[in-house]
Amino acid sequence: MDEIEKKVNVARAALEFIAPGTALGIGTGSTVNCLIDLLPGVRDRIERIVSSSRATTRLLEDHGFDVMTLNEAGDIDVYIDGADEATKRLHLIKGGGGALTREKVLAGAARRFVCIIDDSKLVGMLGSFPLPVEVIPMAQQFVMRKFLKMRAQPVWREGFVTDNGNHIVDVHDLQIGNPVEFEQRLTQIPGVVTVGIFAQRPADVLLIASDDGVRELRV
Ligand code: 5RP
Numbered sequence: 657m658d659e660i661e662k663k664v665n666v667a668r669a670a671l672e673f674i675a676p677g678t679a680l681g682i683g684t685g686s687t688v689n690c691l692i693d694l695l696p697g698v699r700d701r702i703e704r705i706v707s708s709s710r711a712t713t714r715l716l717e718d719h720g721f722d723v724m725t726l727n728e729a730g731d732i733d734v735y736i737d738g739a740d741e742a743t744k745r746l747h748l749i750k751g752g753g754g755a756l757t758r759e760k761v762l763a764g765a766a767r768r769f770v771c772i773i774d775d776s777k778l779v780g781m782l783g784s785f786p787l788p789v790e791v792i793p794m795a796q797q798f799v800m801r802k803f804l805k806m807r808a809q810p811v812w813r814e815g816f817v818t819d820n821g822n823h824i825v826d827v828h829d830l831q832i833g834n835p836v837e838f839e840q841r842l843t844q845i846p847g848v849v850t851v852g853i854f855a856q857r858p859a860d861v862l863l864i865a866s867d868d869g870v871r872e873l874r875v
Contacts, residue, residue, distance in 0.1 A: 683737025735766035751788030751852030771859035795847020
């Protein structure tokens with residue numbers, strides 16, 4: 657089974673978490689794009705819909721959805737999003753698409769966070785995927801120096817500007833043994849807006865697509 661088939665399968669499995677009357681948050685990325693294509697089929701169950709990026713908003717609007725801001729919608733029932741890496745404890749690395757800040761806000765505002773991945777994203781320890789960190793532009797070099805002091809390799813995602821007008825630094829060569837503590841520590845660096853570790857608020861449900869079908873993990 658190829659990667660796209662797995663993404664479609666896991667997106668289809670996520671539909672069962674959308675109950676009638678749901679206030680729904682939608683993440684960003686190619687896996688979520690498969691879900692967006694399926695959403696018109698459950699339109700009558702969606703009461704409100706909120707998006708984590710301009711790219712997702714555009715796609716939802718193309719499918720005829722009226723996208724609300726989080727300020728308008730209030731808390732959301734279910735947030736569905738992909739990830740770049742996930743562990744069995746449902747800790748994640750996110751932000752490969754650069755939408756990590758709004759994604760973290762929606763995950764925080766959601767009663768339930770359903771993460772959808774294919775089995776290539778399941779890892780024993782986070783950190784092989786370069787950790788995205790959103791920084792305010794004037795602090796970029798300062799934050800990069802902080803990572804160099806930790807013997808990590810920060811790389812500026814040159815030419816990329818987030819939906820919030822900020823920069824992304826991708827940090828290579830990390831082995832994140834304690835994601836909760838590391839997320840907290842990095843978040844305290846001045847100039848860091850958001851770290852792409854989702855451990856303090858992990859997923860509640862992890863759906864993993866493989867050749868054998870879609871399995872579900874919860875903590
Ligand atoms: C975007 C993200 C995505 O969820 C993550 O990059 C996974 O994307 P894809 O489904 O394309 O592999 O965090 O900021």
